[in-house]
Amino acid sequence: MRKWTRAVALATALTLGLGACSDPSAEGPTGASTGWPDPATxxxxxxxxIWSAQNSNTVPDQVITAFQEATGATVKVVTIPDPYEQGVQTKVATGDKPDLAFWQPTASMLTALNARTNLQPLTGAPWLPQVDPALRDITGILDDTRYAALVTSPAVQGVYYNKEVFAANGITELPGSFDEMITVAQGLKKKGVTPFFEMGGDRWATQWWVQVQLADEAKNGLWDRINSGAATFSSPEVVRTITRYQDLIKEGLFNSDIKTATFDDQGAALLSGKAAMAVQVNSFFGQLQAKADTAELDKKIGFFPIAPSGNIGTFIPDQSNALVAFRTGDDKRESAARQLLAFWLGPNYAAFVADRKTVSLQPAVPNPAGVPTALVDVHAALPTSVGSMQALAVANPDLYLNLxxxxxxxxxxxxxATATQKQFVQLATAAGYKIPGA
Structure with a gap:
């Protein structure tokens, strides 16, 4: 999750984003890499x-062990303290670069790293033909150049629900739209059940409530309009979603401790049935997996995407979903970094998804035993999902702090809305974008 402070976000954007408005010829080539070595070289x-965040530092364990045995290389994972994105950008701005790093593969976050200068292009990556065509180009691309390798299924904003609570209260069909979900929630409240649980104390998930309501607008080009200045965060279509969120809270459809509740509280509440639903992303399910085994999760926890017009998800790939390879100036290490990616997503991919008990991105590699049903449902929502603010806006202000x-x-x-728009313009400008009318 993005938990930057405004001051540091602006400072790092200014430092890393200078290349976005300078002479492109001075930034290095953007064409194909110098080649893809055989994974077993x-x-x-x-x-x-490899740099990682605290919630992704064990993701490559199996891959690293297998790659070291196959090639004789030594691979070290360095955990960058949270807030991860802030730490990485600060280090890169001072010239400190890893060979690879977990990174949110959205255009705005690739821009934040000044990808053209700092990252190796992954053009012609040998594993791409094996990736599900519906997901192949969903993220990881900036200015028509691929810079990030997707290794796990991108996160989707949607609704996690307690199956037992639904069943005990006679809910036999999942809501088919945002309004239907609110009707279900109002019925649960009348029966003394807490419909929704929000983690206002940890704050970062508050933005999902606005974004799922904007799914139809996003599908119709909202973020392009905001990027171009034709719309703003203060436009009626955005403000009404913020107001609706506030109205639902005032209506009493959320936990009474919404102001102080934490991410951990949210997981415990849904798993125990203390609350019926939570609007969240994939990292929430990772927390549930730490609290219960697959059998219990399959029994208790389900997922459905939601939008005003129907069951449409909003995808938001995060740093645990993808890796980037840096230009370090050392040709041998740069080649080895590409080789590690080719090994990871090539001959080792089946072993990786089996180790992680995660959904496969490659149709030829089946999902391993033990993948919870809810995760399969999240993945199934991806092909029809729309892009989030993080995926489609040229800059990502701290909407969640304001909410x-x-x-x-x-x-x-x-x-x-006003505060979010002001920061959006500041961040976009610092990254080299001109927002007309700003």
Whole structure:
């Protein structure tokens, strides 16, 4: 999750984003890489470093062990403390680069790393023909050049629900639209059940409530309009979603401790049946997996995507879903980094998804035993999902902080919109974008 402070976000954007508005010829080539070595090429004496966040530092364990055995290379994972994105950008701005790093593969976050200068293009990657065509180009591309390799299924904003709570209250069909979901929630409240659980204390998930309501607008080009200045966060279509969120909270459809509740509280509440639903992303299910085994999760937890017009998801690939390879100036290490990606997503891919008990991105590689049903349902929502703010906006302001302030009574919906738009323009400008009318 993006938890930057405004000041640091602006500072790092200014430092890393300068290339976005400078002479492109000075930034290095954007064409194909210098080649894709055979995944089994020997690499004795080569040392590679992967940067990761605290929630992704075990993801490559199986891959690293297998790659070291196959090639003789040494691969070290370095955990960058949270907030991860801030830490990585600060280090890269000072010239400190790893060989590879987990990174949110959206255009805005690739821009934040000044991909053209700092990252190796992954053009012609040998594993791409094996990737599900519906997912192949969903993310990881900036200015028609591929810079990120998707290794796990991108996160989707949607609704996790407790199957037992639904069944006990006679809910036999899943809501088919946002309004239908609210009707279900109102019925649950009348029966003394807490319909929704929100983690206002940890704040970052508050934005999902606005974004799922904007799914239809996103499908119709909202983020392009905001990028071009034709619309803003203060436009009526955005403000009404913020206001609706506030109205639902005032209606009492959320947990009474919404202002202080945490991410951990949210997981515990849904799993125990203390609450019926939570609007969340894939990392939430990872937390549930830490609390219960697959059998219990399949029994209790389900997922459905939601939007005003129907069951449409909003995808938001995060840093645990993808890796980027850096230009380090060392040709041998750069080649070895590409080789590791080719090994990971080529001959080792089946072993990787089996180790992680995660959904396969490659149709020829079946999902391993033990993947929870809810995760399969999340993945199934991807082909028809629309892009999130993080995926499609040229800059990503801290909407969630402003919404948390609204929950705490210090901002109105209109003030949330105004503050978010102001920061959006600042971040976009710092990254080299000109927002007309700003």
């Amino acid at each position: 020997k690499l004795d004496g080569v040392n590679l470093t 948390a302030d609204m929950i705490n009574g210090t901002m109105t919906p209109e003030q949330v």
